[in-house]
Amino acid sequence: MRPNLARRALAEFLxxxxxxxVVVGSGIMAQRLSPGETGLQLLENSTATxxxxxxxxxxxxxxxxxxxxPVVTLADYALGRRDRATxxxxxxxxTVLVFLPAxxxxxxxxxVLANLMFALPxxxxxxxxxxxxxxxxGEVVATAGLILLIFSLGRTGRGHYGPAAVGAYIGAAYWxxxxxxxxxxxxxxxxxxxxxxxxxxxxxxxxxxxxxxxxAAIGTVLIVALYPAAHPEAPxxxxxxxxxxxxxxxxxxRLRTAKP
Numbered sequence: 001m002r003p004n005l006a007r008r009a010l011a012e013f014l015x016x017x018x019x020x021x022v023v024v025g026s027g028i029m030a031q032r033l034s035p036g037e038t039g040l041q042l043l044e045n046s047t048a049t050x051x052x053x054x055x056x057x058x059x060x061x062x063x064x065x066x067x068x069x070p071v072v073t074l075a076d077y078a079l080g081r082r083d084r085a086t087x088x089x090x091x092x093x094x095t096v097l098v099f100l101p102a103x104x105x106x107x108x109x110x111x112v113l114a115n116l117m118f119a120l121p122x123x124x125x126x127x128x129x130x131x132x133x134x135x136x137x138g139e140v141v142a143t144a145g146l147i148l149l150i151f152s153l154g155r156t157g158r159g160h161y162g163p164a165a166v167g168a169y170i171g172a173a174y175w176x177x178x179x180x181x182x183x184x185x186x187x188x189x190x191x192x193x194x195x196x197x198x199x200x201x202x203x204x205x206x207x208x209x210x211x212x213x214x215x216a217a218i219g220t221v222l223i224v225a226l227y228p229a230a231h232p233e234a235p236x237x238x239x240x241x242x243x244x245x246x247x248x249x250x251x252x253x254r255l256r257t258a259k260p
Contacts, residue, residue, distance in 0.1 A: 009098045011064035013106035015056050019068050020110030020190045021117075022052035027197035028118045041197060042174060050171025054163040061162065064099075065090075069184040071216035073099045075147050078220050081154070100186075107190030115194055126192050126199030130179065131207055138179035139211035140218065145169065146183050147219025148226075155227040185209045 026048030030041035057066040067073045077091040091099075112122045149169050153159050173181030182188045182200070188209055192202045200208065 005095065005098055008064040008095075009102040011060040012067060012099050013102040013109075015060045015064070015066060015068040015106070016103040016186050016190075017106035017110035017113070018056055019049075019053060020107045020187055021114045022056075023049050023187065024111050024114035024191065024194050024196060024198045025117055026052075028114065028120070028194075031197045032118075042180065045197065046171050046174035046180075049174070050167040052167075053170055054167030057163040057166060066162070067099060068103060068186075069146075070100045070103055070186050071143060071147065071184065071212055072150060073103070075151065075216050075220045075223075079151060079223065103186040104189055107186040108193055111190040111193040115196075120194075120196070123193045124195040126195045126201050128195070128199045128204075129201045130204040135179040136207050136211040138177035139182060139208050140215040142173045142177045142179065142181035142183040143212045143215025144219040144222070145173065145215075147216050148222050151219075151223045152227060155223065155229065179208070182208055183212060183215070185212055188212070 023045070027041070027045045029048075030044035034040040034044065053068075056068065060066050065076070067076065073091060073096055077093070077096050081090045115122055115124070146166070146169060149165060150162065153162055153165060170181060170183070173183065182191070185208075188200060188205055191198050191200045192205055193199075
């Protein structure tokens with residue numbers, strides 16, 4: 001039996017919250033350690049985020065699949081992935097309705113936590129405007145690439161590479177996209193609650209989220225085109241369960257290598 005929905009939602013709440021705490025907290029630290037050095041600040045912020053995300057996937061992936069992102073949950077639902085043991089759809093409409101609020105609430109709490117850790121007000125509306133077609137295009141590209149990476153790993157039995165691969169992708173996308181790769185509606189909303197390096201003005205949220213949804217749709221279409229399967233039975237997108245670890249959670253052990 002898979003972990004129940006409450007446990008999975010808790011993992012999504014904690015994972016998204018800790019991810020935002022990493023993003024915001026490392027941004028604040030970067031500002032304080034390297035004042036006036038924007039490039040160095042971005043390097044420090046992106047490095048911490050890439051490493052922290054990989055660690056969080058390893059920590060919570062066996063419980064919920066480590067979505068930590070509404071567009072990943074929506075893509076998983078759209079692709080209709082099925083549980084190997086039961087044959088049931090892994091992400092149901094009920095799962096979506098529980099996961100998305102958990103991710104958003106967790107993200108906001110993560111921003112508050114980061115602010116408090118650095119002796120800042122618990123929540124302050126960001127004044128950092130991020131708008132424009134070039135930034136929205138960056139979010140489309142970043143999100144499409146993220147979806148393509150996650151589900152290509154899942155559909156080819158290589159989900160165990162998820163922690164390193166996804167962390168590396170996000171770390172790289174900080175640098176090759178104009179928007180610094182938010183690629184996550186929950187994180188985008190949460191980052192409006194901090195007026196620091198990682199913040200985004202509330203008025204800029206809608207454009208980013210719409211671009212992320214478009215990118216997720218493109219990524220999902222590309223997955224269907226590149227890895228077609230009527231009822232894919234691959235592990236969860238970032239499933240790191242293997243051998244005895246999987247058995248301990250009541251899950252079916254996952255193959256560590258893809259079939260040739």
